[in-house]
Amino acid sequence: MEKMARVTTALGGNTLTGRTMYCHLDAPANAISVCRDAAQVVVAGRNIFKIYAIEEEQFVEKLNLRVGRKPSLNFSCADVVWHQMDENLLATAATNGVVVTWNLGKPSRNKQDQLFTEHKRTVNKVCFHPTEAYMLLSGSQDGYMKCFDLRKKDSVSTFSGQSESVRDVQFSIRDYFTFAATFENGNVQLWDIRRPDRYERMFTAHNGPVFCCDWHPEDRGWLATGGRDKMVKVWDMNTNRAKEIYCVQSIASVARVKWRPECKHHLATCSMMVDHNIYVWDVRRPYIPSAMFEEHRDVTTGIVWRHLHDPYFLLSGSKDSTLYQHIFKDASQPIERANPEGLCYGLFGDLAFAAKESLVTSDSNRKPYPGDRRHPIFFKRKLDPTEQFESVSSSALSVFETEPDSSSMGWFVDTARRYALAGRSLAELCDHNAKVAKELSRNQVAQTWTMLRIIYCSPGTVPSANLNHSIGKGSASLPLMNSFNLKDMASGMGSEARLDRSKGENRSENILLDSSTTLITNDENEETEGSDVPADYLLGDVEGDEDELYLMDHENAHTEEPEYVLPQEAFPLRHEIVDNPSGPDHLQDKADSPHVSGNEAETVSLTPVESFSLISISHTLSESRLPPDFFSTLVRDMLRFYAEQGDVQMAVSVLIVLGERIRKEIDEQTQEHWYTSYIDLLQRFRLWNISNQVIKLSTCRAITCLNQASTTLHVNCSNCKRPMSNKGWICDRCRQCASTCAVCHHVVKGLFVWCQGCSHGGHLQHILKWLESSTHCPAGCGHLCEYT
């Protein structure tokens, strides 16, 4: 607290000085109010009613108004207000419905002056007229507002809101006769004090109770309201209809709102629940508070600016039984901690990124990406002279476009459409999907499917057709090795990496040989993707009969093994990769690149782990066939790998196809994450049916729920245009069949297509036919219907 600022403001004669300070109250406060001279503050609550003098270093208790031995409910205050004209005059609203005035000038200890017991329910708010000495207004839970003349014993007039409980009443500061009242049902009413029979205006300001309102101290037409819906709205009342000009979204219900003196666009708010902070907002910047006071440990119940013309001192009372004086200099400014950066994906994989200009420029200067196709666009923000936030003066927006060639996600769409995920035996599904992948030249994926089939289906069932089918997949095993090294390459292609890699290759060879299922010579390599690394070096020599190879003749495989370790051929090839100037960089770039990687070159790969396990297969296979469970960790890693590479499609498809076989291996959250990503992608490409199928097939509870949300379809009758409440085809309002076909005039049962403009429609076929020849609506309503 030592560092806390000390502020002195000169205000025409009297000077305000002070620091951030607080004092303990004996009980929680419900409301506070300040004396006109800004030297005293009154705190009221259920069990407290005291006046404190605000001194330079501390609050000093000056007077306890709660006198008498027996505690009376009249002292249990919901609100308190200090008259701004007469510094001896106070009014409180009691929770039992009594309005009490207090005269500090009284010589006796009991300062209670008058007691108005007219309200039937709790009085929520009292308010003195800003210029008239004797006029007091109250608003109560019973729905009435009453105006009292303090020279009389009873109220002068009663205003009935005709709606629910009154939450706040405030006299307009400039219009002598006007006051605003806010209600529990979300309405705000404006009244003329001379006309108690009817309000002048009413509008709905919030959804749910409007807890508070405050007239702008300078601008006569502005009224700020705060509600339970967590919003603060600023209304311009000058026009015929109240117009919402600003809206601030807070994080909790807004209990109090107070315009900041001398700052046209600032206001302070506090909340009734959960959030204990006091925020000062610039209404033009509704998403982040310009200042924040975080001292209170429980909800803040009352806030008031210390002086009418001083914007730097704020007083607050809280349920935590403290009274605070906040100094603006000590406020925390969330803006300084905020991260003014934004990131967004476009439909086609473009990525936009906005950040402070300084941040972006320095960054791009340091590291220009040659292969990167981004177009930085810089926006200079026009500076508003009244604007106080200089910190963010300009920002930059960068858009990263996907490469034209890879931007076509055709493979993704095709794959999604053609994959079979259910309805057949596992072997068939795998075969089918492998075929699909193959046809789309995604060899590694095809390979994976085939492997899955082999792992999970007994070998006897492998049809011979599959054998041929798996020809050519050998090529996919090459990028496999590539990818094995992906990481090493990224980390700088040390010689060690090469060594590792060569090991890896050797291993892979072993796999290919031993498992002997994928070991097939391949001449199409050059055409397949990922074939920038020629594949045949490995298997080029294999002249072996396919059938023989497939026979799982392990002996044979083992004997052949040494022959296929061909280091000499392997090395130059690897070298080729290294020498490729764009190689590692390119790959690295891609890894960072934002678009969904659809490029086989980057994504097709397998994890080292897999190659490992495959080796172990080779060893054990010779003894006996392994249960599929044995591979589940391996398959899991494979799925993880695909997902990490951005090919979540593969991960999800395999997950669905394998179902129970693999599900337990992967935790729910990851699965859910994959599903949502895949579904999101599918929906971006408008593959609604497929996304629906995926949702349906998923075993993830959170995902299957998606299909159960908002399943209601509301239909309006096409005749009377009112909602159809009834089931069936007859509108119960106009007693006609609602969904008749506009062409054939029969009731449509089944597919019904209708124009969203005129709501006419009918049988899909009929409408299609009609619109071939005509552009107008078949019902003759004159609407130009369009079928797309």
Added chain:
Amino acid sequence: MFWAIEVGQVVQANTVDERTNLLVEEYSTSGRLDNITQVMSLHAQYLESFLRSQFYMLRMDGPLPLPYRHYIAIMAAARHQCSYLINMHVDEFLKTGGIAEWLNGLEYVPQRLKNLNEINKLLAHRPWLITKDHIQKLVKTGENNWSLPELVHAVVLLAHYHALASFVFGSGINPERDPDTSNGFRLISINNFCVCDLANDNNIENASLSSNFGIVDSLSELEALMERMKRLQEDREDEEASQEEMTTRFEKEKKESLFVVSRAFDDDIISTSDVSRYIEDPGFGYKDFARRGEEHLPTFRAQDYTWENHGFSLVNRLYSDIGHLLDEKFRMVYNLTYNTMATHEDVDTTMLRRALFNYVHCMFGIRYDDYDYGEVNQLLERSLKVYIKTVTCYPERTTKRMYDSYWRQFKHSEKVHVNLLLMEARMQAELLYALRAITRHLT
């Protein structure tokens, strides 16, 4: 023990059409029309918001898995041995994929659900004992902890089903006899009686019977009540009770509620094993708030923690949208009126409704500063108080005699209205205590 209510009675305000639509809709969404729905359909406006909130908390997106929700409902209903609700939710529980083993009793459920038992017990019988420690115990990180949204969801369900049990017993609702024949349409349109109770043939015509009995009595009773209401309304301004007197009145009402149920019930502690297996400590029951004796519990000041200001925001924050639904329901039940009292029309029943609502809260130790509890004394006759206390505090002990013995001139629909008020007041009271504890835990 059970009795029937004629659903076919003159239905005020709402047209038959509207009601039928509502029932049809409910039937088509839930595939059944239970007796609760049918009895409530006497008040179609209310039924709509009731069903909406119940549907939301049971079937819509929420923090808790579906079988959990039904199991919690079972636990709640079991506190009052309400086998009707239990059976209903056992079915639902199994339908939503609940593990059948859990139905063997609390020992078979996960520790996490079991931990809810304490709060269920307190909430059902002595909600004022709930403190933030209970909340902390449930949410403190650990293997079986509850997240706050889950806890709020559970609390809402518990409160809902405790209160609903009150309604079920209060209205004497019986199980539908046979799930296959309880085709809603047939039931309403053909027999015009709620199936509630064709099984117990002795009580269909009871209402008229008892009113014949003491028709003079009950007539004058009604007149007297009207008279008192009128006087209270007029006298308000004149008679200004002192503060102390107001407090005394509250205390008196509280104390009096002690003696309201004079009969000793100790003999009929029901321990039917099929129900009690869902609860622990079955002997724990309502203990009068006023009789707290040694432990001094402060009165809950309604103004310090209201549903509108505080409860709503908290509930809505942690379990989105339920706040709005409950808010609408509370508002609906509080403002529901047809401006009739038995045979009289154009009566402002605000006072009576408020007295009922506040009396229930009074028994749970919630006090309104701005309410004169003398009114309760004037408006609610003793037999009604007995009924209220039984229905809200020990619903399982409600008897038809109690139901019949108050307001003999009033229609069934009006008595159902009373039950609705009692149910919602009870639910709100439980929620207020639970939410206050959660708020305290948060601060």
